[in-house]
Amino acid sequence: MTAVKRVRRVEWVAGSAVVLALLFAGVATVASARGGGDGADRVAAAPRTPSVDSADAGFARDMAVHHQQAVEMSFIVRDRTEDEEVRRLAYDIAQTQANQRGMLLGWLDLWELPKAAAGREPMDWMTDGHAGHPTRGTDGTDGMAGMDGMAGMGTGYRPHDGSLMPGMATRTELDRLRTANGRAAEVLYLQLMTDHHKGGIDMARGCARLCTVGAERRLARGMAEAQQSELDAMADMLAARGAAPRS
Known part of the structure; x- marks a missing residue:
């Protein structure tokens, strides 16, 4: 193993450790929040707990699944290319989305x-049935502009070949990524992640409009903004490789 490869491997292992530390810290925080104080304190701190069929719970469930695939694709491409630019982007996406x-x-x-x-x-x-959902969260902030007409509209998406939501790669596409090398792997990863981000942005904007928990709405808006910035960067990276987004 060359010195360069050893350094890269250490970087990814260290990054993975950071992600796991953040996840464990999040679990500890949740456990503390659930176990600390008496019942009255907990009720006062969280007067509105989302129901299982709420937009808040639905977004949390679905985006967790969506994010997991982005992390998976990012770890796949790290072993399929030596390109530092793509590996750096993949590391950033894996770390951010694992934390979220x-x-x-x-x-x-x-x-x-x-x-x-x-x-x-x-x-x-x-x-x-969310068309009449309040457009203001519990923190009093407005939903993301430009979402009028999304609530209550069908997505028209049919899950297939392991792709459960818009933007998610299929099992066939993931298998292609696992066997691609070099520039082919870079282009396929950037195209798949572009589609993935587009689907994720739509979901995040939906939560920004429909969710009622202030912290979740703020996270959703931040997701949409950050992923849009990464979309722009990936378009440039594809162009530099003589390719373009698939749609």
């Missing part, structure tokens, strides 16, 4: 809600 996934799952634990809801289809929180 820990927060989303932590909220579900805090709300004592299941991470998988029986009888609920992915993204039905965006389409199932």
